[in-house]
Amino acid sequence: MTPGPHHRAEDNEPLGGVHIKYLCHCPRQLWLYMRGYRPEARSDRVAFGEVVADDSFTRRREVDLDEARIDWVSAGAVVHETKSSRAPSADHAAQVRHYCLLLERRGIAVRAGVVHYPLIRRTTDVAWDDDARAEAEATEAEARTVIAAATPPERLTRGRCRGCSYLDYCWGD
Numbered sequence: 001m002t003p004g005p006h007h008r009a010e011d012n013e014p015l016g017g018v019h020i021k022y023l024c025h026c027p028r029q030l031w032l033y034m035r036g037y038r039p040e041a042r043s044d045r046v047a048f049g050e051v052v053a054d055d056s057f058t059r060r061r062e063v064d065l066d067e068a069r070i071d072w073v074s075a076g077a078v079v080h081e082t083k084s085s086r087a088p089s090a091d092h093a094a095q096v097r098h099y100c101l102l103l104e105r106r107g108i109a110v111r112a113g114v115v116h117y118p119l120i121r122r123t124t125d126v127a128w129d130d131d132a133r134a135e136a137e138a139t140e141a142e143a144r145t146v147i148a149a150a151t152p153p154e155r156l157t158r159g160r161c162r163g164c165s166y167l168d169y170c171w172g173d
């Protein structure tokens, strides 16, 4: 599919976890995604991640916010996100902070977040306080700036594109 110029979200349309994930990975990926270019269905990596999430926490219920689906929220309210990665990442924390922001805007008194890495049996805590809220708002604003751009952001260096499902569009692979 060739990305077109008229597929981006309206300025006030809520942004979900996928938008923040793509922004953190590569602003160009977010820009392309918002123009309707979505090769994720062909990506084994995404499918595997879904399997890990499904198998690891079968008793948990997803929380569907329309624009985002949170893996689960425990008493408190603590936001939980499961990742198939073997390496904890600041990008995962950014996604959880965004979920905290979305819940808070719905009137939930969010306490914190946790990222779960079942493949390495680890968790990382994500703070939710004034600094974290400011960071989440700045990330959201950055995503909106990228989405509104008339032209796609520059590609990352080739080495950093390894494993990206948009390789064929960006590099003709």
Ligand code: SF4
Pocket: 025, 026, 027, 028, 029, 154, 155, 156, 160, 161, 164, 165, 166, 167, 170, 171
């Ligand atoms: S292939 Fe590289 S430049 Fe293109 S979206 Fe993916 S990470 Fe970004």
